[in-house]
Amino acid sequence: MRKTLALFIFVLFIHQQHATAAQGCLVGELVYVTKSSTVIDDLLQLLGLPPGYSGPTEPRIGSCVNLNMKVWTTTSSGCRACPSGFKVELINLKLVAVCDTTPTNGSVANSSIIQCSLDDYSWALGAFCCSFRYVRD
Numbered sequence: 001m002r003k004t005l006a007l008f009i010f011v012l013f014i015h016q017q018h019a020t021a022a023q024g025c026l027v028g029e030l031v032y033v034t035k036s037s038t039v040i041d042d043l044l045q046l047l048g049l050p051p052g053y054s055g056p057t058e059p060r061i062g063s064c065v066n067l068n069m070k071v072w073t074t075t076s077s078g079c080r081a082c083p084s085g086f087k088v089e090l091i092n093l094k095l096v097a098v099c100d101t102t103p104t105n106g107s108v109a110n111s112s113i114i115q116c117s118l119d120d121y122s123w124a125l126g127a128f129c130c131s132f133r134y135v136r137d
Contacts, residue, residue, distance in 0.1 A: 022111045023035070023111075024109050024111065025081045025106045025107070030057040030058070030060070031109055031111075032054055032056075034056065036051065036053065036054065039088060043097045050078040052081070052082060052097065054084065055085075058070070067116050069114060069115075070111050071111070072112075073112065078107060082099035082103045085099075087100075
């Protein structure tokens with residue numbers, strides 16, 4: 001019985017999901033996660049503009065799944081978000097990065113996976129531990 005309890009605690013508290021960090025453009029509470037192509041980013045850089053990102057979007061703080069949640073934290077770098085994506089067009093014999101809507105300025109954000117609060121699961125842990133009161137070795 002003690003081995004079962006030790007295994008349960010190990011799985012509950014020690015298990016962590018490994019994930020690679022991603023970058024996106026945080027605008028308000030939404031993160032645009034698709035980075036523009038290298039050609040468009042080079043063009044934006046030549047124009048003196050920050051890198052571009054487009055949809056789809058994710059919330060800044062994700063929901064708790066398998067005791068883990070994705071959280072986006074901002075950096076000091078700026079970015080521009082275009083929901084439909086940037087396109088390269090030739091206007092007056094010049095290459096220009098164009099957005100169908102008005103691009104929005106934001107901050108480059110990095111994603112990280114953190115563990116959810118165990119307060120949501122305390123009732124299950126308490127019930128599991130109480131079940132050992134009536135079991136003898």
